[in-house]
Amino acid sequence: MLKAGVVGFLPDDRSKTEETWKLLEKYAEIGYRAMDMDLDYAIPGGDLKEKYERVCSLGIKPIMSGASPEVFQDPAAKIKSLHIQEINQVCMYSSSMIASFRRGYGSNAGYDEVMQDFEFMNKAVLFFESEGIHFCYHNHYQEFTTCYNGISGFDLMLLHVDPRLKFNIDLGWAMVAGVDPVKLLKRLAGRIANVTLKELYDLEAPKHLLTSNPSTKVGFTSLGSGLLPVDPILEEMDRQGLSYACVEQDVLRHLDRVQTLTASYLRMKESGYVK
DSSP states (O other), rough: OOOEEEOOOOOTTTOHHHHHHHHHHHHHHHHHOSSSOHHHSSSSSSOOHHHHHHHHHHHHHEEEEEEEGGGGHHHHHHHHHHHTTTTOOOEEEEOOTTTHHOOTTTTOHHHHHHHHHHHHHHHHHHHHTTOOEEEEEOOOOOOOOHHEEEEHHHHHHHHSSSOOOEEEEEEHHHHHOOHHHHHHHHHHTTTTEEEEEESOOOOSSSOOOBTTGGOOOEEEEEEEEEEEEEHHHHHHHHHTTOOEEEEESSSSOOHHHHHHHHHHHHHHHTTBBBB
């Protein structure tokens, strides 16, 4: 059986730490047992060990931490943080391949930019594996739709990055790219560290998202009220023995955070594959 996890759904101002704790308490009451983010990100400041003990007391486990090239400015501090939180997976959540979210639709990263990303990823795989930690990549839609010398960015990554690379696979963004989510899960079997369930009611609008323009952030909805094939996805995840189904919604629609996560959790539980 899978457990439900959450990605994001934090206050707009993360410095409001007690507001974050109240939300986490609500999420635990709903039935969520994991968070695809670490506590330094979710709740900045304070003693990390104390934060970890508090979140564990709610029944929620941090399962993933971010890792960008800046991680090598102080790698020892990163490892210490991961060990305190008992996290054995780190993730590159953003790369040059999603540059159009900053530059505008169709303004994709060049080949040299992408290869620089792969250079960092290879270095990170080696470093974190030596510490007993898996390095992962989190996709968006552009990796599948942007080609370099006739090869998609995603396939180019599979060719050039150490095969020990794992994937924190976002099935909503894959669906936006025209990729069948269940087939993608099957293709990556054995290399999946975590799965993000992102629901969408519109598959075109999210391609034109601009991080600096709120009016472009449309198309997202609560799990079960869009186009994602939820039951077949959860069935395949369960078949592969994966642990967590993590819900993410980039922008709220008609419901607030608690309502959205309640609806999403109940949809997963109704499938019979989530506790």
